[in-house]
Amino acid sequence: MAGLPDAVTTVEDWIAEGNKVAARGVVTGTHLGDFAGIAATRRRVSYNAMRIFALDGGKVTEGWFVFDLDGLMRQAHRPCSARRVILSLEGPCCSSCRSGSGSKDPLTPCAVPSSDLKVDIGDLIVEGDVVDPPLVGTALTPKEASATRIGSCP
């Protein structure tokens, strides 16, 4: 579990015959440790897996573990295509939001000059992607903003 220390298996099918039980499902976890020579990416990954248990006298005596290694490797290696998520906006717009007088949409209604917006983009895991690199204090143009998922003002 070094690579995915929080891995959880969700079994979707239990199939049993004789003294064997098969479990087919999906393992989901966060790539927080080295795995097969790949340094931690902090991505959420999932892969198909199957376990087969042989039992005797109420105990598991033998087991087989088969999983989609290729699929897991593809997820760990894939290019980062994360959408940037703005953790907070520093500027008159967001100040208004915080005071309750502004819109929850921190850009369009307020029409704050982009040079006045400082965004704090964190190193977040978003739908399996990592925001990389973190951009703190970066000005964001409206065009960039429209293509970026913008978090709500706190």
Add this chain to the structure above:
Amino acid sequence: MSIEENKEIARQVVDAVNRGTLDALDNLVAADMSSTSRFRGKGRAWQAFRTP
């Protein structure tokens, strides 16, 4: 043991692994259990339950 009883034991194994309570596996797994995985090859008991 019946098929249903075996399935229940297998469920308990998966639950224990998900919770990270590997000590609970002591009562569910034979001491000389062997396991085989594509990633690790053939090995002893705990390796069967460890995910990558």
